Amino acid sequence: MSDEDEQQTCSNTNLINETNNRLLHEIKLKLQELTREKTKYNVEKLTQDSDFLQSEIDHLNHAIGDINKQILTQTYTKKNLNAKMAILRSNSALRYSNLKMALEIKERNEIELQKPDKSPAYRDLAQRKINSIIEALPQLQKQDEYNQRLQEAEDIQTTARNKREKLLESLNAKTRKHTETKQLLNDSTIQLPDLEQTIEKLRLEREHISSSLNRKNKRRRIPNKQQKLNDSPVQSFASLEQDTELAKTLSILFKINVENMNKRIEAYANCIGKK
Numbered sequence: 001m002s003d004e005d006e007q008q009t010c011s012n013t014n015l016i017n018e019t020n021n022r023l024l025h026e027i028k029l030k031l032q033e034l035t036r037e038k039t040k041y042n043v044e045k046l047t048q049d050s051d052f053l054q055s056e057i058d059h060l061n062h063a064i065g066d067i068n069k070q071i072l073t074q075t076y077t078k079k080n081l082n083a084k085m086a087i088l089r090s091n092s093a094l095r096y097s098n099l100k101m102a103l104e105i106k107e108r109n110e111i112e113l114q115k116p117d118k119s120p121a122y123r124d125l126a127q128r129k130i131n132s133i134i135e136a137l138p139q140l141q142k143q144d145e146y147n148q149r150l151q152e153a154e155d156i157q158t159t160a161r162n163k164r165e166k167l168l169e170s171l172n173a174k175t176r177k178h179t180e181t182k183q184l185l186n187d188s189t190i191q192l193p194d195l196e197q198t199i200e201k202l203r204l205e206r207e208h209i210s211s212s213l214n215r216k217n218k219r220r221r222i223p224n225k226q227q228k229l230n231d232s233p234v235q236s237f238a239s240l241e242q243d244t245e246l247a248k249t250l251s252i253l254f255k256i257n258v259e260n261m262n263k264r265i266e267a268y269a270n271c272i273g274k275k
Contacts, residue, residue, distance in 0.1 A: 020209045027206045031199060038195045041188035046181055053178040060171040067164045074153040074160070081153070085146045092139040095132070099144040106133040 096102040109126040112118060118126075133140075 017213060020213055024206060024209055024213075027202050027209075031202050031206075034195055034199050034202070038192065038199070040184060041192045041195070043185065043188050043192070046185045046188065050178060050181045050185060053174050053181060056174050057171065057178060060167055060174065064164055064167050064171065067160050067167070071157050071160050071164070074157045077153045078150055078157075081146050081150050085143060085150075088139060088143055088146070092136065096136070096140060098147065099137075099140040102133045102136065102140050106130055 096105070106129070109129045112126045113123055113130075
C-alpha cells in the first residue's frame with residue numbers, strides 16, 4: 001500500500017471513528033432519557049403507591065364523614081337552642097338582651113340610690129328597676145347560657161369546616177395522584193415492553209460500535225512497517241467495512257482506492273511472472 005493510500009485509509013478511519021464517537025454520545029443520552037422514562041413504569045413501585053394512596057383516600061373519606069356528622073350535630077344543637085331562646089323570650093318578656101347588660105343597669109341604679117340628693121320619686125323608680133332585674137335574673141342567666149352554648153356550637157362548626165376544607169384539598173390531591181398512578185400502571189403493559197426493547201437495541205448498537213472502535217484502536221497501535229507487512233488492501237477494507245453501517249459512504253470511497261491498488265498489484269505480479 002502506497003503512502004498516499006495509507007494516508008487516505010487513515011483519514012477515512014479517523015472520520016469513521018469521529019462518527020462512531022458521536023453516535024456513542026447520542027446513544028448514551030438516549031439511554032439516559034429512556035431509563036428515566038422506564039422508571040415511571042416501575043410496576044412494583046406503582047402498585048405500592050396505588051395501594052398506599054387508596055388507603056390514604058379511604059382514611060380521608062372516613063375522617064371527612066366524621067366531621068360532617070359533627071357539623072350536622074352542631075346544626076341540630078343550634079336549632080334546638082334557638083327554639084328554647086324563642087320560648088324563653090315569649091314567656092318572660094325580657095327587657096334586656098343579655099345578663100351582662102342587666103347587671104350593669106342594676107349596678108348603676110344601686111349607686112344612684114346611695115346618692116343623698118335624689119328625690120323620693122327618683123329613688124322609687126331606681127328601686128323598681130333593680131327589683132325587675134333581680135326578678136328576671138333566672139331567665140337572663142338561662143338566656144346567657146343558651147347564648148354561650150350557641151357560640152360554642154358555632155365555633156365548633158367553624159373549626160370543623162376549616163378542618164374539612166383542608167382534608168378535602170388533601171383528598172382531591174391524592175385522588176388525582178391515584179388516578180395518575182393507575183393510568184401509569186395501565187400504560188406500563190404497553191410502554192414498558194417497548195421501552196425495554198428499545199433500550200436493549202441501543203445497548204447492542206453501543207456494544208457493536210465500541211467493539212469496532214476497540215478493534216480499530218488495536219490496529220492503529222501496530223507499527224507502520226508491521227502494518228504494511230500484515231495488512232493486504234482487501235483486509236484493510238474488510239476491517240473498515242466492519243466498523244459501522246453508518247459509514248457506508250466513506251467505505252465506498254475507500255473501496256475504490258483498494259480496487260485501484262489491486263490492479264497495480266496484479267500488474268506488478270504479471271511483470272514478475274514474465275521475467
